[in-house]
């Protein structure tokens with residue numbers, strides 16, 4: 179009888195343990211993607227990007243003689259329908275680790291297994307399953323560096339090759355049409371502005387990795403530079419599972435660069451992603467609450483609609499490097515890691531605004547949005563998370579810009595106001611911004627919404643007071 183392969187954040191054919199197990203069984207495979215509440219609740223940009231990913235993935239399945247069946251509704255109902263329609267005897271999937279997905283999957287597993295269906299979940303999204311990593315005392319890691327040391331020399335299973343053919347079922351069940359799902363409906367800027375920056379799909383991801391490996395030796399020196407393409411830009415592929423972390427790990431090691439500083443630093447960053455998942459798995463609250471509860475009493479602004487927060491969202495804070503980062507995100511769906519730290523520090527410290535307000539905006543705008551990495555990144559910068567930056571580390575946007583964008587190239591790429599010869603990308607921001615924001619290319623650059631020195635002093639005062647309590 180057929181196996182239903184429920185795809186989620188694993189839109190690839192290689193490095194896919196669940197798919198490989200299904201292929202080994204020689205049974206027909208029915209690949210399915212379900213538009214359930216969890217997918218419906220994605221922010222505008224990640225949902226739009228998912229649509230592009232699904233389209234590319236359906237095409238690559240077709241090249242193996244298979245199809246991607248699209249269904250909408252409660253995941254359990256959809257799977258029950260498909261079992262009935264296809265006579266499937268098994269459902270396989272790759273594990274997800276956020277609390278909603280874990281609860282959903284556990285429930286589905288219990289009910290389907292109770293009805294006599296074989297249900298198997300597989301690794302694939304991570305290098306190491308979160309419960310396989312522990313301190314010497316058997317506890318989850320709370321700090322990154324010891325976790326990195328503990329996984330550093332570990333074996334990572336070799337990634338599976340992509341199967342050439344998938345056995346089709348005798349008859350295919352009905353499928354929705356992707357266009358009817360309108361995954362792009364909240365992303366009106368997508369078609370005109372963001373699209374040129376996106377190359378969806380597994381083949382593009384592998385190609386991106388190849389390109390990056392040619393310059394990985396410069397990664398350590400250049401990864402923090404805002405004005406250079408120093409990083410791999412693989413995060414959105416990882417977020418949708420268009421590439422798997424094991425494939426990256428092996429390619430980086432096999433390319434013979436092990437020990438070279440670039441690859442070492444790169445694998446370390448990949449393990450930051452694991453750390454985020456490790457934390458989310460062991461402390462599911464990471465997504466919604468201060469990881470360190472003593473921060474609950476901190477006097478953050480929690481009103482998302484005050485003018486300075488709107489100025490931040492609209493990338494009109496009057497601090498050029500902050501606005502540049504936020505504009506890059508709005509136009510391309512991505513933001514450099516250094517810029518993410520700068521804009522997050524500015525919001526949580528200079529504007530004393532709760533990290534959740536920033537995290538929500540990122541969840542709406544980032545094509546690489548990832549629940550664990552986003553929550554950890556915000557909490558880390560805000561100080562409420564693990565491995566927090568010391569309370570007195572308040573990024574000074576001016577010195578950050580001088581260090582990481584010394585020739586103002588990044589600024590020129592994203593800030594048009596005041597330039598005699600603005601770049602096309604900087605102007606694109608004005609086309610992308612919703613009309614309701616009332617922006618115009620003729621606008622003057624705004625004055626700072628907060629004086630940097632005063633904002634810093636206020637934040638320092640409150641942070642220090644909290645620390646002394």
Ligand code: FAD
Pocket residue numbers: 401409410411412413414416417447448449450451452454513514515516518519522540544546547548549551552553555556559
């Ligand atoms: P590279 O430097 O090439 O790194 C390789 C891979 O390692 C990345 O693709 C990513 O998967 C992982 N990685 C690198 N740095 C981190 C990190 N600090 N935390 C977790 N994983 C990391 N990353 C996301 O993928 N999705 C998010 O929603 C997200 N939100 C963030 C929010 C804030 C406030 C901050 C400070 C960071 C956030 N990050 C997030 C982490 C990081 O900024 C991005 O992973 C990185 O910029 C992606 O670019 P890259 O693929 O070129 O990274």
